[in-house]
Amino acid sequence: MPTVSLTVNGKVVSAEVENRTLLVQLLREKLGLTGTHVGCDTSQCGACVVHINGDAVKSCTTLALQVEGTDVTTIEGLATNGELHPMQEAFRDNHALQCGFCTPGMVMAAIDLVNKNPNPDEQTVRRELEGNLCRCTGYHNIVKAIIAGGQAMGG
Amino acid sequence: MYDFTYHRASDVADAVSKVRDTGEGQFLAGGHTLIPTLKLRLAKPSDLVDLQGIANLQGISASDDGVTVKAMTTHATVAESKDVQDTIPALASLASGIGDPHVRARGTIGGSIANNDPAADYPAAVVGLGATVKTDQRDIAGDDFFTGMFETALSDGELITEVSFPKANKAAYYKFKNPASRFAIVGVFVAQTGGGVRVTVTGAAPCVFRVSEMEEALASSFSSDAIKDIKIPEDGLNSDIHAQADYRAHLVNVCARRAVDAC
Ligand SMILES: Cc1cc2nc3c(=O)[nH]c(=O)nc-3n(C[C@H](O)[C@H](O)[C@H](O)COP(=O)(O)OP(=O)(O)OC[C@H]3O[C@@H](n4cnc5c(N)ncnc54)[C@H](O)[C@@H]3O)c2cc1C
Ligand code: FES
Ligand code: FES
Numbered sequence: 001m002p003t004v005s006l007t008v009n010g011k012v013v014s015a016e017v018e019n020r021t022l023l024v025q026l027l028r029e030k031l032g033l034t035g036t037h038v039g040c041d042t043s044q045c046g047a048c049v050v051h052i053n054g055d056a057v058k059s060c061t062t063l064a065l066q067v068e069g070t071d072v073t074t075i076e077g078l079a080t081n082g083e084l085h086p087m088q089e090a091f092r093d094n095h096a097l098q099c100g101f102c103t104p105g106m107v108m109a110a111i112d113l114v115n116k117n118p119n120p121d122e123q124t125v126r127r128e129l130e131g132n133l134c135r136c137t138g139y140h141n142i143v144k145a146i147i148a149g150g151q152a153m154g155g
Numbered sequence: 156m157y158d159f160t161y162h163r164a165s166d167v168a169d170a171v172s173k174v175r176d177t178g179e180g181q182f183l184a185g186g187h188t189l190i191p192t193l194k195l196r197l198a199k200p201s202d203l204v205d206l207q208g209i210a211n212l213q214g215i216s217a218s219d220d221g222v223t224v225k226a227m228t229t230h231a232t233v234a235e236s237k238d239v240q241d242t243i244p245a246l247a248s249l250a251s252g253i254g255d256p257h258v259r260a261r262g263t264i265g266g267s268i269a270n271n272d273p274a275a276d277y278p279a280a281v282v283g284l285g286a287t288v289k290t291d292q293r294d295i296a297g298d299d300f301f302t303g304m305f306e307t308a309l310s311d312g313e314l315i316t317e318v319s320f321p322k323a324n325k326a327a328y329y330k331f332k333n334p335a336s337r338f339a340i341v342g343v344f345v346a347q348t349g350g351g352v353r354v355t356v357t358g359a360a361p362c363v364f365r366v367s368e369m370e371e372a373l374a375s376s377f378s379s380d381a382i383k384d385i386k387i388p389e390d391g392l393n394s395d396i397h398a399q400a401d402y403r404a405h406l407v408n409v410c411a412r413r414a415v416d417a418c
Contacts (some may be wrong), residue, residue, distance in 0.1 A: 002161070019203075020193075021162040043191050044335070046257060055231075055260040061190050062261070065161045066205060067182075109257070130337065131255025 004064050008033070010078030017064045024048045024059040026072060035075040035104045039133070046132035049105035050074045056112035058131070071074040075104035078111075083118035087111050089151030091142075106132050106142055122147065156193045160202045165211070167247045167314060170204050171291050173334070175312045177202035184227060186268035187258050212316060216241045221284075221321040226265025226314070227399055234259065243284070245326035245344070249276050252330055252335050265315040268300065271362070273309050273393065274338035278363040279328060282346030283355040304361035309361060323348045325377075327417035329410045330358075340398050343410035345418060347377060354411055359392050359403045368412055379412035 005014040008031060015030040027033045027050070039047030041060050048060040051073040076106060078085035084092070087110050097103045108131075113128045120128070125146045126139075134142060160177075174180040185191060190200050199332065199374045206212055212227040217238035226235060233239055234251035253259055253267075253276050260316030267277045278301050281288065286297040300308050310314070326346035330339045339358030343350035346353045352373040354366045372381045387407045392400035 018158060020156045020158050022190075043187065043258070046255070049257060056257055057260050058257045061187055063161065063183075063186065063203075065191065066186065066207065068163075114254070125361065128256055131257045 002065060004068050006069060006070045009073055013143070015064075016101045019063075019065065021064040021109060023050070023052075023062040023064050023067055023072070026064040027059060027072075033074050033076050037101055037104055039105075043047050043062065044133065045102070046105040046109060047102050047142040049132065051108060053110060054112070056109045060155055073108075078107070083112070086152035087114070087146070087149035090145045090152055094141050094145035094148060096137060096145035102132060102134040102136075106134065110146045111147060111153075113146065114153050118153055119150050120147065125150075157196060157199050159193075159200050160412060161205065163205045163208050166173060167211055167291050167316060169402055170206055170209060170374075171312060171314050172298040173202070173204045174314075177204075177297065180204055180312075181270075184204055184269075185229065185261035186266075187254075187262040188266060188270045188272070206265075206314075206417050211298040214237060214402065219322070221319060222246070222316075223317050223319045224264050225317045226345065227263050227275040230254070230262050230267075231256070231260035233264065237415070242322055243320055243326065245323070245328050245346070246280055246284070248373050249328040249330075249344070252276065252332070253335065264318055268318065269307060269309060269315055271301050271305050272338070273304050273361050274333070274340070274346050274358045276328070276330065276339060276342055278319065279339075279342050279344035279355045279357040281318060282363050282365065283328075283346045283353050284320045284323055284326065284352065285348065286318050288315060289319065289387075290315050291318045301363050306362070321348065325418040327414045329417060331410055341406040343407060343414045345373070345411060345414040347373070348418065352377070356407050356411075358386075358406055361391075366407070366411070373415065377415065377418070382408070382411055382415065 001016040037047040039045035043061045050059045109132050125143050163249040177211040180202040183203040183205045201254045214225050216223050217237050217314045222242050230250045230253045239247040288295045302365040328344045330342035338364040340358045341359045344355045357363045369382045388403040389400040390402045
C-alpha cells in the first residue's frame with residue numbers, strides 16, 4: 001500500500017492508505033480525527049470541509065494521495081491551549097448549532113470565508129456559505145455567528 | 156469506488172505517456188467531477204494520473220488581445236485574477252458563480268471543459284468568445300471543441316494545456332442556476348467582438364449551442380429589446396426534474412436579455 005505524508009494540525013504524520021482512500025477517511029479512520037463529518041458523501045453538504053494549505057475544501061471529494069506534502073487543518077486543530085478559536089466561540093455564543101452535525105464544516109468554511117473577506121456583511125456570508133448545508137438551525141444564527149466571529153478574528 | 160493506481164505526473168509529456176501506457180488511465184485534475192463519478196461507479200479507470208504537480212499547467216497571462224488560462228487553474232483563481240477581471244470581466248464573473256467556494260478551490264478549467272457537462276458554465280464562454288483550446292498535440296477552435304453531451308473533440312489520452320480567450324468589446328454571462336448545485340438550468344453568454352456578436356447557451360440542451368437569430372438581431376441593434384420576441388424552439392432541449400423543455404426555451408430568452416442588459 002502507498003504511504004502518504006503530510007502535516008495535520010501542525011504535526012507531521014504518515015499513514016498507509018489505499019489508492020482510493022479519501023482524505024476524510026484518512027482523517028477519521030487512520031488518524032482518529034472524527035470531528036470532520038461525512039454528511040452526504042456526494043460533494044454537496046460541506047460537513048467534511050477542512051483546510052488544505054489554508055483553503056476550505058471538501059475532504060470527501062479529495063483523495064488522500066492528492067494531499068501528499070500539504071498542510072491540513074481540521075476542526076480539532078483550531079483551539080489553542082484549551083481555548084476555543086474565536087469562530088468556535090462565536091458559534092457557541094450565538095446558538096449557531098442544534099444537533100452540531102454540520103458545525104465542524106461550517107466553522108472551517110467560516111474561517112476561510114473571513115480570511116478571504118475580512119469583516120464580511122450578511123450578504124457575503126450567505127453567498128459564501130452556499131457549499132454548507134444545515135438541516136436544523138435555519139442558517140440565521142449561523143450567519144450571525146460568522147459575522148461576530150469575523151469581528152472577533154479581526155480584533 | 157473501484158480501486159485504481161494513483162500516479163503523479165512531473166510534466167506534460169510524463170502525464171500523457173502515463174495515461175497512454177496504462178490501459179484505461181485517466182487524468183485527474185481537481186477531481187470534483189471525477190471523484191463523485193468514481194464513487195457512483197460510473198467509471199472504472201485502471202490508473203489516475205494527477206496533474207497538480209505540473210507547474211506549467213498553472214497560471215494566467217493577459218495581453219491586449221485577451222487572456223490565456225492554463226488547464227489546471229482553479230475556478231477561484233480565475234474569479235479572483237485581476238488580469239481576468241480587467242481584460243474579460245464576464246469570464247471572471249462566470250468563474251465566480253461556479254458551484255460553491257469549496258468547489259471553486261479545487262475545480263479547474265481543463266477538467267470542466269474536458270468533461271463537457273451539459274450544465275457546465277465554461278463551455279458558454281469558450282464558444283461565446285471564440286476561444287482556442289490548446290492540447291499537447293494541437294490547437295482546437297472553441298467552435299469545434301464541444302461535440303455532444305459529455306463529448307469533446309479530444310482523442311484518448313490528449314491533454315488540454317491551456318485555453319486562450321480573445322478580448323471582447325462587451326460580454327456578459329447570465330445564469331439561471333439550480334439552487335442546490337449552482338449548475339446552469341440555463342446560462343447564456345453574450346459577446347460583442349470584432350468578429351460580430353455571439354450568443355451561446357448552456358444548460359438548455361445536451362451541448363452548448365449558438366442562437367444565430369439573436370446574434371443577427373443584436374448585430375443590427377445591440378439591445379435586449381431587439382431579441383425580446385425571438386423564441387427558441389423547445390425541440391431537442393432537456394427535460395428533467397429541474398425544468399421542462401418549454402420552460403428552458405422560455406429561460407433562454409430571459410437569460411439572453413439579462414445578459415445583454417448586463418453588457
Ligand atoms: C457540488 C458541485 C457543484 C458544481 N457546480 C458547478 C457549476 O455550477 N458549474 C459548473 O460549470 N461546474 C460545476 N461543478 C463541476 C466543477 O466545476 C468541476 O470541478 C469541473 O467540472 C471538473 O473539473 P475538475 O478539475 O474537478 O476535473 P476532474 O474531476 O479532475 O476531471 C474531469 C474530467 O476531465 C478530465 N481532465 C481533467 N483535466 C484534463 C486536462 N487538462 N486535459 C484533458 N482531460 C482532462 C479527467 O480525466 C476527467 O475525465 C460542480 C461540482 C460540484 C461537486
Ligand atoms: S460529506 Fe463531503 S460534501 Fe457532504
Ligand atoms: S446543526 Fe444540525 S445540521 Fe446544522
